[in-house]
Amino acid sequence: MLHTKTAWLRVAAPVAVLALALTACGGGKDSAGTKGDKKRNAADAPKTEKNPAGGGELKAGQRATGKFKEDSGKITYEVVAQKIHVGTEAEAKKLVSDAKDAKGLVAATAWVKYTNKGGGVVKDMPEVANESEIYADGRRGGLLIGAAEDGPGCEDTIEIENWKVGQSHTICQTYMIPKSAKSVEVHWAGEGQSDSPFIWKFDNAG
Numbered sequence: 001m002l003h004t005k006t007a008w009l010r011v012a013a014p015v016a017v018l019a020l021a022l023t024a025c026g027g028g029k030d031s032a033g034t035k036g037d038k039k040r041n042a043a044d045a046p047k048t049e050k051n052p053a054g055g056g057e058l059k060a061g062q063r064a065t066g067k068f069k070e071d072s073g074k075i076t077y078e079v080v081a082q083k084i085h086v087g088t089e090a091e092a093k094k095l096v097s098d099a100k101d102a103k104g105l106v107a108a109t110a111w112v113k114y115t116n117k118g119g120g121v122v123k124d125m126p127e128v129a130n131e132s133e134i135y136a137d138g139r140r141g142g143l144l145i146g147a148a149e150d151g152p153g154c155e156d157t158i159e160i161e162n163w164k165v166g167q168s169h170t171i172c173q174t175y176m177i178p179k180s181a182k183s184v185e186v187h188w189a190g191e192g193q194s195d196s197p198f199i200w201k202f203d204n205a206g
Contacts (some may be wrong), residue, residue, distance in 0.1 A: 020137030055196035064198040065117065066190020068128045074117040074191070077128055081186035081200035082111045082170070083149075084134070089179050095144060105176040107144060108134050111153060111185045115168040122163035126171075129157065134175035135185040135199075 058064060064079045087107045090181065093099040095107055114133050116122065134141045156173035163169065182203070189197035 014137045027206055031152060038139075043118055055193070055198060057134040057199045057201055059131040059195035060202060062200070064188070066188075066193060066198075067119070068131065068190055070128065072123045073120040075122060075128070076117040077190070079128075079188050079198065080113045081132075081188070082113055084184050084186065085109045085169060086112075086177075086182050086184065092176060102141050102176065104179055105142075106144050106179045108136070108141060108177050108184055109151060109154075109172050109174045110134055111151075111170055111172055112188065113168055113170045116163050116165050118165055121165070122160075125155075125157050125162045126160055126163060126169070129171035131188050131190070132171075132173045133187045134173065134177065135187055136177035137183055137186075144174040144176055148205075 002119060035052055057068045058081070061082060065076065066079065067074055067076050069075075085108070087109075089104070089106055091100065092102040092105050092107045096102050110132065112129065114126075114128055133143075153170055155169050157171060160169055186200040186202075189195075189196040
């Protein structure tokens, strides 16, 4: 379920360390187009309980499974996008060093739960959450670099150590998206699945 716009947003790091990814929310070869532009490779894609062929659209809370190569080895993860919170433009302006960078934008934070399903122990600083991206109306948002990891229920990857099989951690990502966006999505792709990500869809009802 998408949280509507409220005065709450994650406590942020000092604005001096925050920056927007310049390739997001528009042109550039790193900006993704609509989901219709993405190729689907069902034969190689990871799987969900309702979509055994892999990839495609999922509902909030629906599980997906894929492999990801951590420094300590290739890990099989179960991934669940649980919710998204969308803030206000006024809040977004406080999160960047220059308020002009946030004109027409809002900060969207996604809570994604990862469970180690096999492959070994992740010793420290897992990178699996780096594959989570937030899209608005089919276009990737701008990653908010340096945002704090201390929102309610969010965990800081720096503090995650010895992640054993069967254990779960919830890691949040914050992206800037247009305030006029009608729909918001969380994308995640396992190893070799950049062309066939899992997509959890949320309505922006704020």
